[in-house]
Amino acid sequence: MRDKxxxxxxxxxxxxxxxxxxxxxxxxxxxxxxxxxxxxVIHHINKLIDSGIVVHEGNRYLLRVDSLKQLIQELKExxxxxxxxxEEIAFExxxxxxx
Numbered sequence: 408m409r410d411k412x413x414x415x416x417x418x419x420x421x422x423x424x425x426x427x428x429x430x431x432x433x434x435x436x437x438x439x440x441x442x443x444x445x446x447x448v449i450h451h452i453n454k455l456i457d458s459g460i461v462v463h464e465g466n467r468y469l470l471r472v473d474s475l476k477q478l479i480q481e482l483k484e485x486x487x488x489x490x491x492x493x494e495e496i497a498f499e500x501x502x503x504x505x506x
Contacts, residue, residue, distance in 0.1 A: 415451040416440050422461060422470050431467030458487060 421440055425432050435451060438445045449468035452468050460478065462471045472478050 414441070414443055414447055415454060417450055418443075418451040419455060419460070422455070422468065423475060426470040426473050429469070429473055431464050431469040433467050465472070 418437060418441060421437055431505050432440075434445050434448045436447045437443075438453070441448065445504065452461060455470075456463060459482065460471065470478060472481055
């Protein structure tokens with residue numbers, strides 16, 4: 408794995424550990440625990456937020472749910488909703504194009 412991938416994974420793992428106690432962590436706490444710069448941690452947190460895995464509470468971050476199993480279930484539901492939306496759009500486009 409590239410270094411960036413490894414530091415993102417380490418950030419994710421720290422958030423998984425904190426989720427067990429439902430204890431949000433600040434970017435400073437994560438940076439200290441991981442021996443990374445705060446900027447690097449914030450970069451990875453933003454990627455995790457954009458992907459729907461992490462949420463922001465005040466100046467702290469945590470997984471959007473309490474467990475990995477729950478996280479996977481919610482991500483599956485998100486994906487299914489997106490696929491349903493795409494299917495509906497495709498149907499409408501096919502009708503407009505006479506297909």
